Amino acid sequence: MKEITNKIQEIATRLFNEGKADVFLAWEKQGEDYQVKPYFARSIDDVKNIVFNEYSIHNLSNALLKLRDGHEKIGIVVKGCDSRGIVRLLEDLQIKRDRLYIVGVSCPGMKDPLVAGRNKSGFNKIQEEEGLAKKCQDCIQPNPVIYDELVGSEQAAKLQGERFAKIKAIENMTADERYKFFEDTLSTCIRCYACRQVCVACNCRTCIFDEMKPQWVGRENNATDNMMYHIVKASHMAGRCIECGECERVCPVNIPLMLINQKLIKDVNEFFGPYEAGMQYIEGAKPAMSMYKEKDPDNFL
Amino acid sequence: MKVLSKAKLETVLNTLNENTEVFVPMQKGVQSGYFTWKSFENGKDELMLDVLNVYHSPKNVVLPQTEKMYGIKSKGVEVNIDKTYEDNHPTLIFGARGCDVKGILAMDDVFLTRGYEDSFYKARRSNNIIIANACYNPGPNCFCNAMEVNPVDPVGADVIIRDAGDVYIWEAKSEKGEAITAQIASLLEEKDAKSPESKPFKQNVDYTGVAEKLKGMFEHPFWNKISEPCSNCGMCTYVCPSCYCFDIQVKMWGDEGYRFRAWDSCMYEEYSREAGGGNPRGAGKERFRNRFLHKLEFYKERYGTPLCTGCGRCIVVCPNDINIVKIIDAVKEAE
Amino acid sequence: MSDHKCTCSEQPLVPTVVEVIDIIDRTPDVKSFFVRNVDGNGVPFQVAPGQCAMISHLPIGESMISCTWQEEQEHLEFAIKRVGLMTDELHQIEVGQKIGVRGPYGNGFPTEACKGKDMVFIAGGIGLAPLRSFIKYCFKHREDYGKITILYGSRSKADLCFKEEILDLWPKEPNTEVFVTIDNAEAEWDGHVGFVPSYLEELNPSSNGAIAVVCGPPIMIKFVLQSLEKMGYNDEQVITTLEMRMKCGIGKCGRCNIGSEFICLDGPVYYLKQLRDLPPEW
Numbered sequence: 003m004k005e006i007t008n009k010i011q012e013i014a015t016r017l018f019n020e021g022k023a024d025v026f027l028a029w030e031k032q033g034e035d036y037q038v039k040p041y042f043a044r045s046i047d048d049v050k051n052i053v054f055n056e057y058s059i060h061n062l063s064n065a066l067l068k069l070r071d072g073h074e075k076i077g078i079v080v081k082g083c084d085s086r087g088i089v090r091l092l093e094d095l096q097i098k099r100d101r102l103y104i105v106g107v108s109c110p111g112m113k114d115p116l117v118a119g120r121n122k123s124g125f126n127k128i129q130e131e132e133g134l135a136k137k138c139q140d141c142i143q144p145n146p147v148i149y150d151e152l153v154g155s156e157q158a159a160k161l162q163g164e165r166f167a168k169i170k171a172i173e174n175m176t177a178d179e180r181y182k183f184f185e186d187t188l189s190t191c192i193r194c195y196a197c198r199q200v201c202v203a204c205n206c207r208t209c210i211f212d213e214m215k216p217q218w219v220g221r222e223n224n225a226t227d228n229m230m231y232h233i234v235k236a237s238h239m240a241g242r243c244i245e246c247g248e249c250e251r252v253c254p255v256n257i258p259l260m261l262i263n264q265k266l267i268k269d270v271n272e273f274f275g276p277y278e279a280g281m282q283y284i285e286g287a288k289p290a291m292s293m294y295k296e297k298d299p300d301n302f303l
Numbered sequence: 304m305k306v307l308s309k310a311k312l313e314t315v316l317n318t319l320n321e322n323t324e325v326f327v328p329m330q331k332g333v334q335s336g337y338f339t340w341k342s343f344e345n346g347k348d349e350l351m352l353d354v355l356n357v358y359h360s361p362k363n364v365v366l367p368q369t370e371k372m373y374g375i376k377s378k379g380v381e382v383n384i385d386k387t388y389e390d391n392h393p394t395l396i397f398g399a400r401g402c403d404v405k406g407i408l409a410m411d412d413v414f415l416t417r418g419y420e421d422s423f424y425k426a427r428r429s430n431n432i433i434i435a436n437a438c439y440n441p442g443p444n445c446f447c448n449a450m451e452v453n454p455v456d457p458v459g460a461d462v463i464i465r466d467a468g469d470v471y472i473w474e475a476k477s478e479k480g481e482a483i484t485a486q487i488a489s490l491l492e493e494k495d496a497k498s499p500e501s502k503p504f505k506q507n508v509d510y511t512g513v514a515e516k517l518k519g520m521f522e523h524p525f526w527n528k529i530s531e532p533c534s535n536c537g538m539c540t541y542v543c544p545s546c547y548c549f550d551i552q553v554k555m556w557g558d559e560g561y562r563f564r565a566w567d568s569c570m571y572e573e574y575s576r577e578a579g580g581g582n583p584r585g586a587g588k589e590r591f592r593n594r595f596l597h598k599l600e601f602y603k604e605r606y607g608t609p610l611c612t613g614c615g616r617c618i619v620v621c622p623n624d625i626n627i628v629k630i631i632d633a634v635k636e637a638e
Numbered sequence: 639m640s641d642h643k644c645t646c647s648e649q650p651l652v653p654t655v656v657e658v659i660d661i662i663d664r665t666p667d668v669k670s671f672f673v674r675n676v677d678g679n680g681v682p683f684q685v686a687p688g689q690c691a692m693i694s695h696l697p698i699g700e701s702m703i704s705c706t707w708q709e710e711q712e713h714l715e716f717a718i719k720r721v722g723l724m725t726d727e728l729h730q731i732e733v734g735q736k737i738g739v740r741g742p743y744g745n746g747f748p749t750e751a752c753k754g755k756d757m758v759f760i761a762g763g764i765g766l767a768p769l770r771s772f773i774k775y776c777f778k779h780r781e782d783y784g785k786i787t788i789l790y791g792s793r794s795k796a797d798l799c800f801k802e803e804i805l806d807l808w809p810k811e812p813n814t815e816v817f818v819t820i821d822n823a824e825a826e827w828d829g830h831v832g833f834v835p836s837y838l839e840e841l842n843p844s845s846n847g848a849i850a851v852v853c854g855p856p857i858m859i860k861f862v863l864q865s866l867e868k869m870g871y872n873d874e875q876v877i878t879t880l881e882m883r884m885k886c887g888i889g890k891c892g893r894c895n896i897g898s899e900f901i902c903l904d905g906p907v908y909y910l911k912q913l914r915d916l917p918p919e920w
Contacts (some may be wrong), residue, residue, distance in 0.1 A: 032624070032626070032629065037624050037626075038624060039532045039623050039624035039625070040531075040532045040623055041531075041532070042528075042531045042532075060622070060623065064534065065534075068531075068587070115624065116619075116620070116622065119618075119619050120619055122443055123355070123442055123443065123444055123615065123619045124354070124355030124356070124440075124442030124443065124445075125335065125354065125355055125356055125357065125358060125442070125616075125619065126354070127330060127349060127351060127353075127354050190334060192359075192368060192541055193368075193565075194536065194537050194538050194541045194568075195536065195537055195571070196536035196537065196538045196622065198536075199534045199535055199536035199537070200534055200536060200622060208572075212571070212572060212573045214573075214722070214723050215722070215723045215726075217552075220552070220554055221369075221550060221552050221563075221565045222369045222552075222554065222563060222565060223368040223369040223565060223566075224369065248622075251622070252536065252538070252622040254358065254359075254538055254541065254542065254620055255333070255334050256333035256334065372651060372652070373652050375696045375697060377696055377697045380731075380732070380734045380735040380736060381736055382655055382696045382697075382735075382736040382737065382738070383655065383736075384652065384653070384655060384696070384738070387649060387652055389649075413889075413890055414890055417889055417903065418888075418889075418903070419650045419888040419889065419890070419903075420648075420650070421650070421651065421888070421890055422648060422649040422650065422651065422652075423651070521917040521918070522918070547890075547892065548891055548892035548893060549885075549886075549890075549891050549892075550885060550891070551651075551700065551885045551886065551891070552699070553696070553697060553698065553699060555697045560697060562696075564891075567891070567892075567893070569892065569893070574883075574893055575882065575883050575893055575894075576883060577722075577881070577882070577883045578701070578721040578722025578723070578724075578725065578883075579721040579722065581856070583882065583919050583920065584919070589919075593895075596897075596917075597892075597895070600898070601895065601897055601898035602898070604897075604898040605898045
């Protein structure tokens with residue numbers, strides 16, 4: 003990891019020197035190894051704070067949304083899943099390709115700094131597993147799909163066994179069992195909207211859940227409104243989710259959000275595919291749910 | 304002194320639960336927070352009285368995430384408020400740490416003073432009893448001592464229990480506390496026991512002068528850098544024991560409905576968004592700055608004590624590693 | 639930070655149901671609503687000039703609206719502009735509709751402290767509504783106040799609120815001058831054309847023994863305050879009323895704060911001197 007940090011710092015220095023970047027998005031460490039956070043380096047003096055270690059799990063393409071209205075040139079470090087996020091933003095015309103200098107890092111799998119933090123906090127009676135982060139255990143795309151410069155050697159996908167095994171198990175439940183399962187899980191939601199904030203695919207300027215005229219989903223924290231929130235959000239994610247898993251990682255009540263998202267990934271691929279969001283950047287290409295083709299399935303109409 | 308043998312803890316909780324709704328810190332499946340003792344399932348859930356704290360604070364006992372306010376019936380020009388939903392059923396928080404108790408006291412200042420008494424909060428709080436769990440072993444993120452909280456003798460608790468090995472030393476501190484003690488008097492024993500020794504705090508946070516210094520730092524450039532990683536997700540406000548901002552909204556089905564209030568977060572964009580579209584805190588940095596100033600300066604100016612209680616929860620749950628202690632340090636170092 | 643004597647009930651968040659007895663169109667998007675107790679007798683509370691109340695179109699929502707002061711408080715009057723969800727729906731109701739009100743909230747204008755001074759009222763658009771309370775109070779207690787100057791500007795002739803008062807009634811009051819301006823020239827308008835801040839500097843009312851009271855869109859307030867400073871008004875001679883999004887109206891929900899002040903409870907009326915102490919979020 004040290005060589006990757008050095009290489010990234012070298013690239014950042016070069017970009018600032020050549021005037022090719024006004025801001026460089028990477029990570030910085032403040033304290034312990036796991037106390038890593040997204041970092042906006044804005045000058046050569048900031049470069050020494052840049053690190054890349056096994057806790058650099060955050061999806062920096064989400065931070066691009068803060069900069070989408072500006073004109074600054076942006077350098078950004080992305081891993082496999084993160085780079086799919088950049089492709090999604092480019093497809094949705096949220097940011098221009100020529101503003102970005104993308105440093106791709108082939109990702110060996112990350113550890114979850116939130117788990118490390120919780121284990122050390124004194125709040126856990128039983129220590130959580132601190133190996134590979136849960137979201138990284140099913141990784142299918144460790145290598146960046148878009149980059150201007152590549153760092154690190156090619157990595158193998160981590161997924162073992164069938165990709166949608168857990169989804170199929172839920173599909174095999176009866177409708178009542180499935181409803182009960184989701185009602186139980188989603189009723190614990192505290193509607194903190196963290197899943198929405200960390201999601202790259204969620205890039206609407208005024209989110210539907212912030213609209214008041216009309217108000218689409220009530221603010222109450224009961225099973226009905228919670229389920230509406232998650233169902234509406236998931237439908238908006240259809241064809242957009244890049245499987246980075248950040249939503250599930252940050253959820254404070256541990257809702258298995260990726261189950262819902264992966265079901266939609268499977269369905270979009272089956273009905274409208276073959277299609278995986280953000281897997282490759284072809285200029286002018288449109289995501290599956292943004293196009294109408296005559297052979298789109300319509301037996302539900 | 305009065306002591307409660309740990310072997311009799313469940314009996315005590317059951318006895319108390321006969322007359323009041325008892326909330327205990329619990330690990331319930333994958334969640335960690337204050338849940339009702341009635342919902343405790345042996346084998347699946349775990350009592351967390353011997354752990355530093357739980358992730359969600361007990362503020363939902365006095366200020367629930369959602370609560371109905373009053374019912375509305377509306378037909379044509381006729382409108383009627385047919386009932387108000389004040390809930391004063393007795394509740395008991397068993398085992399709150401000093402930081403959480405201070406959070407509730409801070410909310411008492413907000414909801415019950417300055418001319419208006421919030422009738423819904425008042426109803427809940429008037430029949431609420433707090434049994435505090437004295438804290439002798441601070442965690443790595445704890446700094447309650449810098450925030451005017453005494454972890455071993457928290458102000459505002461009706462009863463304080465101290466973990467002395469196989470017993471809890473039981474000390475009533477108020478009239479309500481005495482009443483509760485009398486209720487379970489038969490389950491307590493008279494015995495001598497030694498309180499544990501307080502371990503030192505793992506970080507040295509010095510809050511003196513911060514509120515005064517912040518008064519002149521509203522436009523200071525350090526806010527730009529320090530607010531950058533924040534994604535305005537709002538998790539800090541949900542786990543914080545003293546965050547109380549709420550939203551009032553209405554739910555109607557045809558002619559009937561009710562007005563309710565729900566937790567809101569100053570981190571969301573529409574928090575201060577005005578009807579005409581103007582927003583004095585439209586940028587993430589402005590909301591970030593408002594939150595920390597509220598915790599560290601505005602509340603102290605208005606009520607005399609900081610709103611942050613030093614529990615450290617926000618530090619643990621923030622996905623982008625934002626740390627209020629580091630912000631306090633940055634304020635002290637800034638020019 | 640003031641302590642409040644509230645005249646509302648023990649349940650400050652629950653509104654009282656009142657009946658709308660009259661609705662008057664003032665401009666294409668401003669209407670005045672007059673309400674009275676459902677049993678026909680009087681009003682649920684009395685207001686001082688500058689105070690506001692929470693108006694509730696119960697099935698939709700609530701908004702904080704400035705309440706117009708009148709000497710005989712037989713009804714409550716609210717001038718409401720159509721800007722958002724609740725006000726949109728409210729503009730479609732008819733006389734006889736029941737709505738909710740709760741209040742009075744806010745600190746009101748310092749009518750006592752201004753006695754003996756020359757009053758300069760500067761308003762823009764719907765901002766004339768709160769100032770109208772103070773102006774009416776001054777006219778009712780005319781000997782207590784010196785010369786009264788009123789400067790009012792709006793986007794267009796159609797957007798001028800309270801036309802009868804500004805163009806006809808008020809200029810007739812003793813020792814009173816009323817100046818009206820609109821932003822852009824129009825066919826049937828032969829009055830002044832121009833923005834309020836520049837017209838103010840043109841008129842240059844003397845700052846000697848005067849108090850300026852300002853209300854309008856935030857951008858207008860900003861420029862007017864700059865002009866007043868140039869004209870020699872010190873911070874204790876300028877009063878303004880602020881606005882923020884409000885939900886509870888009683889200083890509990892947190893969102894209307896500017897610094898450690900809650901605009902619903904400690905404001906909305908502030909001397910400029912007090913505002914200098916607050917963070918510049920207005």
